[in-house]
Amino acid sequence: MEQRDLFGNIIPSLDNNKPKSGLTKIENGEYLFYPDFFSKVESDLYLQNLKENIDWKQESMNMYGKQVAFPRLTAWYGDNDKPYSFSGITLAPKVWTRELLEIKDKIEPLSKVQFNSVLLNRYRNGNDSISWHTDAEKELGPNPVIASVNFGATRKFQLRHIKTKEKLEIELTHGSLLIMQGEMQHFWQHQVPKTSKVVNERINLTFRVIKL
Numbered sequence: 001m002e003q004r005d006l007f008g009n010i011i012p013s014l015d016n017n018k019p020k021s022g023l024t025k026i027e028n029g030e031y032l033f034y035p036d037f038f039s040k041v042e043s044d045l046y047l048q049n050l051k052e053n054i055d056w057k058q059e060s061m062n063m064y065g066k067q068v069a070f071p072r073l074t075a076w077y078g079d080n081d082k083p084y085s086f087s088g089i090t091l092a093p094k095v096w097t098r099e100l101l102e103i104k105d106k107i108e109p110l111s112k113v114q115f116n117s118v119l120l121n122r123y124r125n126g127n128d129s130i131s132w133h134t135d136a137e138k139e140l141g142p143n144p145v146i147a148s149v150n151f152g153a154t155r156k157f158q159l160r161h162i163k164t165k166e167k168l169e170i171e172l173t174h175g176s177l178l179i180m181q182g183e184m185q186h187f188w189q190h191q192v193p194k195t196s197k198v199v200n201e202r203i204n205l206t207f208r209v210i211k212l
């Protein structure tokens, strides 16, 4: 029997309807990429829902004694009541929305872990960005699995090996899923650079396992 979600879309069964694409092994890491993990209809609905129902915040960090606004809006949701620190700020998680839990349920079979939190980033236009970093915060433990879900405008996701400086680039499209795993967060930095192209909003969700 095929299973359908609340939008009436067929939920892919891993046995007979596995999304195309998959594993790429790289030096010191590996990733899985599914450009069309969510259908267009489903992605449009999630984009709208997340714009309206997520409690978006303009966070800022202290740099050389000055408060500098992040070049994007952020939000932090999860089932963990312990705060999480990144980029010099600490966020307490909000309670999962129904749609966030639904997305989490859909990506967990491929990620092979149960996520307990998600960081959301909202890039309002091409001027919003995130600069070079790794997702290797101590709360995530060694070799964290990070599942990145994308809705809205396509943006370039760049990777750079910390030692060899080798570069990779993946276009993160509407409805795509990127799972980074293995040693990747210890050896590769990533960023979403600014673009001078006129681009619409983009929302990215990175699901994580906080091990406290």
Ligand SMILES: O=C(O)CCC(=O)C(=O)O
Pocket (backbone or CB within 6 Å): 119, 121, 130, 135, 148, 157, 172, 190, 192, 204, 206
């Ligand atoms: O927007 C993205 O694709 C990446 C976001 C990211 O790297 C992060 O939140 O740590």
Ligand SMILES: [Mn+2]
Pocket (backbone or CB within 6 Å): 133, 134, 135, 190
């Ligand atoms: Mn990151």
